[in-house]
Amino acid sequence: MQKLLLFVDTVSTWVGQAFSWLIVALTLHIAWEVFARYVLSSPRSWAFDAMIMMYGTLFMMAGAYTLAKNGHVRGDVIYGFFTPRAQAILDLTLYIVFFLPGIVALTYAGYFYAAESWAINEHSNITAEGPPIYWFKTVIPFAGAFVLAQGIVEIVRCVICIRQGEWPSREADVEEVDVDKLKAELHVKDEDIQKLDEFVLRRERHP
Secondary structure, eight states, X not given: OHHHHHHHHHHHHHHHHHHTTHHHHHHHHHHHHHHHHHTSSOOOTTHHHHHHHHHHHHHHHTHHHHHHTTOSOOOHHHHTTSOHHHHHHHHHHHIXXXXXXXXXXXXXXXXXXXHHHHHTTOBOXXXXXXXXXXXXXXXXXXXXXXXXXXXXXXXXXXXXXXXXXXXXXXXXXXXXXXXXXXXXXXXOOHHHHHHHHHHHHHHHHOO
16 A cells, blocks of 8 residues: 555656746746847747746646645644644545545536637637647646545545554655754854854955
8 A cells, every 4th residue: 555655656746846847947938038028129929828827837737746745735833733643633534525525626627627628729818819728728637636646645644644643654855954964964063154154244344
């Protein structure tokens, strides 16, 4: 079972990381559009549509990845004081009452939403030369399906935690920098950092 859970985690991670490259594409696209508009005086009418679709695709396809890394927002101020079993019971209740109906509805409605867009060859009406948006709307059911699959995995994790009293492991991912560990590896002391700060302040006051 654990191998299956980690496999779904891996798929969600791969999808999220693959679509994260849209950040680079979006950055380059905006930079070029600013250059073309203000330097070349040749803006593209469809640029804004493309920005919306790239960001929207990135946002939707990152949902399963974020869920796999347990990164969605929650009230940790209270939640963190609960035992793992109590956390799992609360999560399981919320998954069944809110998550499953919402994501199933999103995926189901998103399929027909995208199918209708393909049927009418829908284009954006934000600008005169609006690009096709049926492919963008197709992202909705796909993103919903990935989030639903990952959500089922999280439900299974809740059940395991309720039975065993501890959360099962997740796939390792990028972690925030451990400052204390980094200072130890670089042999840097707090006194050295304080002296550097004081030196910088002196230089700023007396350049």
